[in-house]
Structures are given as C-alpha cells and as structure tokens.
Amino acid sequence: MTWNRRVVAAAVLGAAFVAVLVCTRARVGPAVLDLPVLLFFAGHRTGPLTALMTVVTTLGSVYCLTPLAVAGAVVLCRRARSWWPAVVILAAVGGTALLTYAVKVADSRIRPAAGLVAVTGEDFSFPSGHTSNTTATIGVLTFLGYGLLRPGRPRLLLVAGAVGLAGAVGLSRLYLGVHWFTDVLGGYLLAGACLLLVIEAAAPRARTLR
Numbered sequence: 001m002t003w004n005r006r007v008v009a010a011a012v013l014g015a016a017f018v019a020v021l022v023c024t025r026a027r028v029g030p031a032v033l034d035l036p037v038l039l040f041f042a043g044h045r046t047g048p049l050t051a052l053m054t055v056v057t058t059l060g061s062v063y064c065l066t067p068l069a070v071a072g073a074v075v076l077c078r079r080a081r082s083w084w085p086a087v088v089i090l091a092a093v094g095g096t097a098l099l100t101y102a103v104k105v106a107d108s109r110i111r112p113a114a115g116l117v118a119v120t121g122e123d124f125s126f127p128s129g130h131t132s133n134t135t136a137t138i139g140v141l142t143f144l145g146y147g148l149l150r151p152g153r154p155r156l157l158l159v160a161g162a163v164g165l166a167g168a169v170g171l172s173r174l175y176l177g178v179h180w181f182t183d184v185l186g187g188y189l190l191a192g193a194c195l196l197l198v199i200e201a202a203a204p205r206a207r208t209l210r
Contacts, residue, residue: 010196015188018074022128024109024182034180041175042116053172054119060130065137072141079148084205089140092198096136096191100129103190109183117177129178131187134169138162139195144206153191198205 016075023029058064069089076085107128111117123129142162149155170188173179 006196006200007120010200013189013193013196017186017193020182020186020189021103021107021126024107024180024186029046030185031182033179034182037174037181038112038116038177042177045175050176053175057119057130057172057176057178059165060134060172062133063188065093065133067106069137069141076144080205084202085144088144088198088202088205089137092136092140092195093133096132096194097129099190099194100127100132100187100210103127103186104129109180112177112180119176119178125179126183127172127186127190128170128183129187130173131166131170131179131184132191135188135191136167136195138166139191140198143195143199143202147206 020030023031024034033103073086073089074194076089077083077086104124104126107126108124111125114120139162146155146158149158166188173184174181
C-alpha cells in the first residue's frame with residue numbers, strides 16, 4: 001500500500017467514524033440497529049456463555065492490554081536493538097486511547113439501560129474503549145511482529161488470531177449489553193484510522209524487523 005493509499009484509507013475511516021457519531025445523535029443509519037441488536041443479545045444470554053463473554057471482555061481491558069503492550073515492546077525493542085518499536089506502540093495505543101476518551105467525554109452518550117445489561121459499564125458509551133484499545137494494541141503488535149515470522153502459515157495464524165481477538169472483544173461488549181452497536185462500530189473505525197497513520201509513519205523502520 002502506498003503512502004497516499006494509507007493516508008486516504010485513514011481519512012475514509014475517520015470520516016466514517018464522524019458519520020457514525022452523527023448518526024448516533026440523529027438516530028439514523030446504523031444507529032437504527034442499536035436497540036434491535038441490544039434486545040437480541042439480551043434475549044439470548046445463558047449462564048455459561050455470559051461467563052465466557054465476561055472473560056473475553058476482560059481481555060480487552062486496560063489490565064490485560066497494558067501488560068501485553070509492554071511485553072511486546074520489550075521483545076521488539078530487544079530484537080531491533082532500539083527504542084523505536086516502543087515509540088510506535090505508544091503512539092498507536094496511547095493515541096487511540098486518548099482520542100477514545102476525548103470523544104467519550106465530548107459526546108457523553110449514555111450506555112444501555114441497566115435492565116438490559118449483564119455487567120455494569122463505566123463512563124460514557126461512544127465509542128467502545130475496549131473495542132478501540134484492543135484493536136489498536138493487537139493491530140500494532142501484529143504489524144510489528146509480522147516480519148519476524150516465516151511467510152505462510154505462521155503469518156496467517158498471527159493475522160487470523162489478531163482479527164479473531166479484536167472481533168471477539170467487540171462481540172462481547174454487545175453480548176453483555178455494555179455498549180450499543182454503533183459504539184463498537186465506532187471503536188473499530190477510530191482504531192483503524194489511528195493504526196493506518198501510525199503504520200504509515202513506522203513502515204520504513206519496520207522493514208528492519210526481519
């Protein structure tokens with residue numbers, strides 16, 4: 001992907017994020033799915049599945065993502081014999097987290113009603129912090145670690161695992177009723193835009209991780 005394509009893709013995701021935010025205010029577009037999706041998951045919860053989804057959603061918490069990011073930074077810095085991988089990870093993870101928090105506070109969207117949730121959420125709703133932070137953390141580690149693996153199955157498994165984990169955390173937020181559908185969608189879009197910009201800036205140095 002060329003410089004222009006990455007930047008354009010980031011701009012498209014950023015614009016889509018803003019569009020979703022506007023839709024949540026006007027309750028149009030993808031926002032019309034918010035209540036139906038919430039009611040669907042609320043009506044299909046079971047004890048064992050709720051326990052499983054609670055574990056999955058915990059993987060997307062700061063208590064799990066922070067040690068993962070630190071461990072990844074240590075391994076990659078040792079490999080590169082430089083601090084630049086840590087800077088890249090901090091830019092992706094920290095930048096996404098700060099933007100997520102800023103939008104949450106500015107938008108102040110209320111979470112789903114207590115009677116429809118399986119666990120209690122904190123702070124405001126849009127975008128989903130678990131979703132955006134997981135996507136940013138797993139995404140940047142996958143980007144930096146990709147070149148360390150042999151071509152073929154190892155790389156395929158890395159990417160599939162990253163996509164699967166990010167998808168599972170977003171799904172868990174919907175299943176538990178902690179977020180609206182558009183909160184999770186917004187989290188993916190925001191993290192994707194941030195990741196593309198960081199990847200564009202870091203790509204020349206990342207080629208040295210082989």
